Amino acid sequence: MKTFLIVSMIILMILILAAMIRAILGPRIADRIMAINMIGSMTIAVIAILSFYLGESSLLDICLIYAAISFVAVIVISKIYIGIYREKKQREGA
Amino acid sequence: MNISLFQVIPAAVLIALGVLVMAIATFGVFRIHYVLNRMHASAMIDSLGTLFIAAGLGILYGFSMPTLKLLVIVALFWCASPVCAHILIDLETDTNEALSSHCEILPLSAVEEELSEREASEEAEGGMEI
Numbered sequence: 001m002k003t004f005l006i007v008s009m010i011i012l013m014i015l016i017l018a019a020m021i022r023a024i025l026g027p028r029i030a031d032r033i034m035a036i037n038m039i040g041s042m043t044i045a046v047i048a049i050l051s052f053y054l055g056e057s058s059l060l061d062i063c064l065i066y067a068a069i070s071f072v073a074v075i076v077i078s079k080i081y082i083g084i085y086r087e088k089k090q091r092e093g094a
Numbered sequence: 095m096n097i098s099l100f101q102v103i104p105a106a107v108l109i110a111l112g113v114l115v116m117a118i119a120t121f122g123v124f125r126i127h128y129v130l131n132r133m134h135a136s137a138m139i140d141s142l143g144t145l146f147i148a149a150g151l152g153i154l155y156g157f158s159m160p161t162l163k164l165l166v167i168v169a170l171f172w173c174a175s176p177v178c179a180h181i182l183i184d185l186e187t188d189t190n191e192a193l194s195s196h197c198e199i200l201p202l203s204a205v206e207e208e209l210s211e212r213e214a215s216e217e218a219e220g221g222m223e224i
Contacts, residue, residue, distance in 0.1 A: 004106055004110075012113060012116065030185050034136050035123070037140075041143070042139065045143065048147060067167055071170075078185040
């Protein structure tokens with residue numbers, strides 16, 4: 001079982017690297033934010049598996065906080081970018 | 095912690111399915127070309143992938159407090175992920191000036207008209223069959 005958990009964590013790490021490549025390549029800003037959201041979700045899966053692997057169920061609390069923070073981060077970054085874009089448009093129009 | 099074989103096999107299958115779903119979603123994100131379509135692939139990670147992995151770990155933990163925490167994580171994900179997707183789509187549609195080159199944009203009245211036309215034609219076809 002331990003080997004299986006290690007292997008699944010390694011596969012998830014490779015997928016996180018792939019998502020990181022998407023975040024670097026992504027032509028539009030929404031691509032990048034989406035890739036960061038994906039990285040967050042997969043990191044939570046890794047932490048959840050690690051919590052069973054190490055027998056430390058308190059790591060699941062970290063998962064919960066990580067999920068909440070990544071959710072807030074996506075919303076804040078998107079809203080700030082929309083605000084900046086509108087301000088720029090207004091300045092160009094004036 | 096004592097884990098029987100009856101727990102290990104379904105848990106391993108569920109975790110493997112979760113990892114597989116995440117792999118397919120990551121592959122889809124590279125294969126699909128526009129961000130509004132890509133979001134469909136990336137949403138699979140948030141909903142199905144997390145559910146499978148949490149279910150697998152829940153079977154391993156048994157009926158206990160960590161299982162409840164895993165359930166809370168899944169519930170939080172299922173509430174947060176649609177909100178995230180909605181705001182990301184807002185960002186894309188607000189800031190992309192060349193949106194009409196990627197997809198067809200109709201005013202709401204045109205969509206309603208098309209839907210009512212489709213309904214009428216479907217009703218007419220149904221009447222013919224009876």
